[in-house]
Structures are given as structure tokens and as C-alpha cells.
Amino acid sequence: MTIPRVDKKGCLAAGSPGSGVEAAAALDTSSLSAEVISLPEASTVENDSLLLEDPLVQELPIDNMVWPGISQVKSAFGPLKQNIVYVNSDIVEKGLVFTLKQGVFNHSFPLVMPEAIWSSFPDNLKKVVRDNIAHLASVELGVMFNLKKIKYDTPLPQFKSFFVELVLKCLAYSGDCASGKTMDYISRLCNLEFSFDSQTPPYTTVDFAPEDRSVNTITFGKESLVSYGLCKEIGLNPLLVTVIEPDMDIVYRDEHLRSFENKHKEDLRIQFEKEFEVQMHKIYNGLGDMNFYAHWGVDETELGWSSQLTQYMFFLLPFCYSFKSKYMVFGNENSCDRYYYSKEGFKCYPVYDQSAEWIGHMNAMLHTMMNGRVKATSLVQSIQEIAVAKVLYQRYPELAKYQMSCHADSDSAEFNRWCNTCSKCARIYTFMKALGFDPASVGLKDMFSLEFKKHFSLFSQTKDMRGFDGSGLGRDEQLFAFYLAAQRGATGDLIDLFKKDFYEEAAAREEELRTDFFKVHKPLNVPPVLWKKIKPIFEEELRK
């Protein structure tokens, strides 16, 4: 069974906080140190107590607000009825609370921000964030449950149309994953009605003199680590923000589904902060509970995740505002733009919300809200995933050792940040072997024995794989990685199998593969002023 808190492809671990949104910036702690949440060391506490003890949550003025570090959803809500759902939203001292209601179903999903940052954020912008997230976070539920109507107690969100377009683009892929249901999903979206409060939405824009610094989310994935390294190197003084989404802990159809990301990331955070003398700001995103099909007790689906990265853009606005940051740095590498055509004839992007095209749309929204002062960018957009790994391992080894790309959503990840039983671990393992980086140094065990074959998309593609692997779009990159690993003398059953079945193809295509995967592609959405500093770094590292 695939748990959908996936990055689908790699850089954005849904379920993995802050994934995709890569941030960086050395921290100005002078005014905000009190706002950085301090937690007990992860290694010394149990998951439950780790999160329930946090003072932030205790003080929230919402009776039934729960701590989002580990999901409190222990049994499924049950599917929503094909009727009206009410979405109520509140601005609270430390963030926002969204409540979904239908009949007896009444559940609140909190979003908790560092208080000082949130309180200094202008009220009108808080409303804009509230209104837009309320709609953005819930629109796909309408498709999932074929709802008749979603009724909001907030005004028409300024960017409703953007969200409809985003969802439509993502439905093509979600529908294809559900065995040709794209037209069915489109039809549901057509019939879905939205109703908003009649008040005029606030017109909001801000004016501040931005500084050349960035806000990066950090997920400990390779893209976020490289982005941090790059931002630091080119002087963007990156500010790190981690979005913590609830780990799952639910019995779904007789199977206990658990994930352990937050536990491992908390360990990593403490070490990272100490080593680099930085602080990571935390956002607790209880909305993550809304996205997961198991929480609704319905069949497995890709629906629910298309809004995540765009939500993060809204989450980061208070940080950009507080720290006068000019850039919001995401970790969307070149392969996020890959797509395929489904049998129904639709163009399917496994991670459309991370595509360069969508970053352009996010910039249009940002431009409007922040008066052109803040720009979203991905510094790694011009390189492929294996090239990201190469830059990370070669140029920033001190960062590379923090890498955690696995979603840690199986029991085997309870005590290890790599589960070693998923296609993501398999992909990263091959990259490391290809690039001469020791997997054991980050706790990733040998995966080249035959028992792991099913996790490698080169040998087979199954529905259980992460989206990017399952769609076959990463096949050539894995072929190339195996080839490089074999050349470096890697051994094992799967290397033997590769040599037998694929070596010839890889050798014949070596030049093409090298060009494709180690090429510096044309940058989209990277401001020229940053590109002229980054391009030489990429060129230097990729020619090694």
C-alpha cells in the first residue's frame, strides 16, 4: 500500500514538512529567539509526549485544537456525504484554525505559527492568508467526495481562480492514477459549487524595502539542503523554516499506518542548529490531516495533495514580511516539469505544483500580495535530481550528512530515518552509489541485494512506488545512476542484474544520459542577479 504523504517524486515530501519549499538564511535571532519553539530532544521522548507537551498548543484558544506533530486522528472520520460542507476559519493569536463541518462531523485543523512573526503580520494580510488557505486546502475534498457545495464563512478569496486551475491541472494525474478517472474528476469539479461570505475581500498589498535574503523551508531532502548551501554561499543569509505536518498514526482497514518523520527530523534539527549555529522556525500544519485518504476511511487516492506547496507559499508570507526577505526559495528541480500523456489523452504532471509553470503562477499571486517585493524561486530548477545530489555531495558534504529523503512511513523507519523499503530510498541509494557518497554515512543500508529489486523503478514500476517512480518518469535517471555506480565498482545482486539487462543500453546512451542529467538547463524563475552567481557553481561541480 502506498501512503500518499509522498513527494510523488522526490523533493517535496508531502507529509514531510516543508518539503519542496527550500529555505535558507542565517538567522537574525535578536528579536525572535523567544519565538523559536524549543522542544525536548527527540531522542529522549516518545512521539506523543514530544508534541503534546508543547506550550504553543496548550495556549491555543480553541477547545478541541490538537497538536499536529503526530496526528490525533486515530480512527477515520468516515467519508463526507455528497452534500454541503461548511468551512469556518478563525484567526487566532498563534495562527489560524480551519473547521470542517457536515452534520455531526466537526473537526478543526490548526495552523500554528511562531507568535512574534504572526502577530507582527498585518491584519489585512492575515485575512488574505486565511481566506485563500481556507479555499485552497479544501477544494480538492470537493472532488474527492463529489461534494455538492462547500460553503465558507470567509469572503471570495483573491486567488480562487488560481486554485481552480491548479486543481484542474493536478486532476489529470490524480485521475490517471485512479485508472482513467480524469473525466470523472473533471465532472465532479464542474458540479462543485462554492459559496463565500458576501463581505468584500480585503484589498491588500504591502510596501517594504526588501533585503537580499531568502526564506527557505528545510525538509532535509537533498534539494532543500543544496538550496540552503547555495543561498548561504551567494550571500542570501537564508532564514530556515520547517513546516511540520502531523505524522500519521491510524488503523486503516486493519493495517496500522504510522510515519516517523517528525521524530527523525527533530533529531536532525537539533544537530543542524548546533552545528551551523542557526535556528529553524517551525510551522505546525494541522491541515496535513485533511489531505490523507486514510483519515477519511476511503480508498487510496492521489487526491488531496495538489495544494500543499501553494499552501506553503502562504505560510511563508509572514516570514518574508518580518525578515524583509526578497526571495522565497523552493527546492523544485528540473524533473518537476516532467509529464506524460495518459491513455485518456491528458497531460499528467506527477508534481505540477512544483513545476516551473506553477512557480510562475505563484509569483503572480505573490506579486499581487507583496507589491512585487517578494519573488518565489527555485535555485535548483535548472538541474536534474541526480545533479542536485552531485552538487550536494561534492560541494556541501557538511550538509549532505543531514540528508533524509525517505518519507519514513513504514514501521522500518521507526528507529532509522531511512526505511530501506521504499522506492525513494532505492532511488537515493543508487544516486549515492553513483556519486561515490557512502549511504551508510547517513544510515541508509545496502539495497543492492535482490530482495530490494521491487523498489527500483528501473526493474519494475508498481502502484506502490512513489509517484515519480511509479509513473516511469525517473527510469532513465535511474538507468544512468546504475551505470555510474557500476563504473565506480559497486557490487551486489542488482548491479549484476543491471549489467545483464541494462548495461548495454546505458553504455550506448551514456553521452545522451550524461548530457541530459548533468546539464545545466535554462533557468526559469531564477532572477538573473542570482543566476549569475549560481551558474558557475553548477558548472564547476557538474563537470567534476
Place this chain on the structure above:
Amino acid sequence: MGFRVHTSITPNGLSLRFDNSGINSIEEVRFPSDIWRAFPSSLKEQLRDNLAYLSTVELALMFKANEVDYDTAVPLFKSFFNDLFWKYFLYSGDSDCGDALKYYPDFARLEVSFSDKSSGFSPLVPDVSERSVNTLTFGKESLLSFGLARELGLNPVLFTVLDPDLNVNYRGELVQSFTNKHLRSLAVQFEKKFELKVHFVENGLGNLRCNVNWDLEDTDLGSANVITEFMLLGLPLVYNFGCKYILFGNEYSCDSSYVNKAGYTCFPAYDQSTGWMKQMNGMLSILTGGKVSTLSLVQPLQELAVAKLLYQRYPALACFQMSCHADNVYASESRWCGHCSKCARCYVFMKALGFDPASVGLSDMSSTQNKEYFSLFSSSQKMCAYDSAGVGREEQLFAFLLAIQRGASGGLFDLFRLRFYEEGVMREKEFQEKFFRIYQPVNIPDHLWAKLKPIFEEELGK
């Protein structure tokens, strides 16, 4: 099949050229030159980029194109427009072939690409006063809106968008329209009578929405973008005259919808609905820094009530009414063709309200040979959208009843007596309440509503 759109900014407006496998065409938008010259260049670029996309997406679907390549930056409002199309296409599909989802697969599959130009834009805040820019089509809503705006002290600036008239041989039949001829003539008289200026915007993009120009199948596609296009075309006047409002004449029934056989809710005039006006306000807010909004003063009124107000309160304006699309040969010399469902509807409204159709040149349509134009008696795809969808049936029933009560007789009025009078009488109170009621205003600012409501109450109470 590829489809390319090239654009340029010209001394008088914009030029758009599209190429599609050997078919190509250049369409011009022309503003009064002084108004266009004074329009800020960053906004000219916005207008160009957004109009190029808005005006061609439906054409691409008509041509069954797979991809469209624009030489513009990604338009700022692309998502808004897609949202508009998204809502509208249910009706287009249902109207064309009874399949509401007909255009969705092609729309979802359509690949669009833009140039690498930056679409960065900062709002340009105009210096505005309590003034309106009104679209003037000489339809009853636009005339009433003008009357009301003047009475409310909004000192309205009038502009008329002239879409090109048709004059094309389409599959063996000469298809002609004569709207502009009549509009220009009316405008001259109107300017003289009221001592004001009617500004014309010549909108060549109108050619793109009409299937007959391209020898394509008859379709509703092409009409989703009209009002939004007009909003964008009104912007140079907004900046030139410092107007706070763009006024449209979207009456209450623009929110009407019906559920088709497959269960889809279809809006025949979604682009005139209050829902879409809110979205238009979102766009205007972005462009103008929240200073300009769009609204419809007649939104709380049904169509029949609009006519009642116009005929009773502003007879000097009413005599300019031209509601017919003038798109057949019968309109070559008269602004009412007398051979369409729009003429039929207006005819019975006039008879219902005691306004003489002959005074505006509308001939007697009560003969049974005109039965096919009245949605109460028949329904056909040849009718205007509102009539063919059947959503105006009750209003027409009520209008016939009122006409009978005023003594109308003969032809269709007799037929009405025979077939619908009983129902009309039974439901008279319900209809009175429904069609002469003042509905909740949705997009009208409170201070304007405070002045407007008493006017409505006074006239509808008569």
C-alpha cells in the same frame, strides 16, 4: 494542430494576428486616440497580454487546436479567465449538443505557451472620483443604468464597444448583421439630445468569437468572454476620466441557471452573473490598487422590472432602445428585425408595460406567424440563449398576462388566452412578487444603494 497568436501595441490601440494552419487574420482594437495615448504603457501591455488570451481560447477550441502559442507574457489574469471558461462551458456544451462536458476534455488538454517576457506588474493607482464609466449598448439595461447613474450623480462617461458586423457567406447563406450602423446612428442622436459624448471602441476581436467568420460549425463558444473583454476595454476610459466604477447592465436574471438532463448546472450568462462580477472586481482590484470596481445598478431587478423603470422614469432614454442583435436581413433598415426571440421578448414587455413598440420602430409581432420567436410557445436553438434555455419562460408568461390585462388582443394574445391565461391568473401574485421585486443588492456599494432603492421602490410601486 498549432495556433499562434501575435500581438502588438499600435498608436490607436492593439493589434492581434493569429495563424492557424494557413488561416490567418489580423484584428484591431481602436480606442479614441487621445484616450489611448494617455493610457499608461504598463497597462497597455497588460491589456494586450490579457486580451490576447481571453479572446482566443474559445476560438482555439472551435478550431479543435491542441496548442496555442502566444508571443505575450503569461497574462496576469489567465487563471481568472480559465475559471470563467470553466464555468461557462457547461452551458456551451449543453447548448450545442446537450453534453455539458463536451468542451472540457479539449479545454483540459489544450496546451498554451507564452514568451519568456516578465509579467511583473505593479498596480497603477488611478486618481478617481465618484464617477462611472458606463457601457452603452442601447439595450434597456444600459439605458436605465445611464439614467440611474446620472440621477445618482455619477456623471457617467459613456462608451460603446463596436464589434464588427457580419457580412459573410457561410455555407451557402449570406450572414449579415447591421448593429453598428444603427448604433452609430443612435449615438449621434443621443449625443445631440443629451449634449454628451459617446466614446467608441472598435473591437475587431469580436470577429474571433463568431464561428461563421471561420466557416466553423454553429456553436455557443465565443460568447463566454464578452463582458470581461468589455471590462478590459473600459480601462483606458477609467484612467482617462478618473472613474471609480465600471457600470454594466447585468440584471437579476443573469444569475439564472438550469440543471440539464445529466444534472449539470448551466448558466446561460455566467459572465454577467454576480459571481463573475466579484471575480472581475478581483482583477480590477489588482490592476488599480483597489480603487476601481465594477457593478451593476440593475442587478437587484428582473428584466421586466428594468423595462418598467426605463419606460416609466426615463422615457426620454427609452425611445433610444435597441435590444435586437440586428443579425439578419430584416434589420438592414430597422434597428429591430422583428424576426428573433429578443424582439419578441421586448415586444411583449412593451405591451405589458404600456409602452408603444412602434415608438421605437418595433413592428407588431402579435401575429401567430411569429409564434416561433416566443419562448412561451416554442423553444429552438435559433433563439437567443436566454430564450432557448427556457429560463425566461415564466417572465414571458407574466408579461403576456399583463399585456392582456392592458387590453392587448389578437393573434398570439388570443393563443395565450387559450393556453396560458389560466396559469397566468393563478400565479399572478407569485409572478408579481417575483418579477417586480427588489432583490438583495450584491455588488452595489451601500451609499449608492441608499439612493437607488427609493427609486426602485417608487417606480415598481406604481
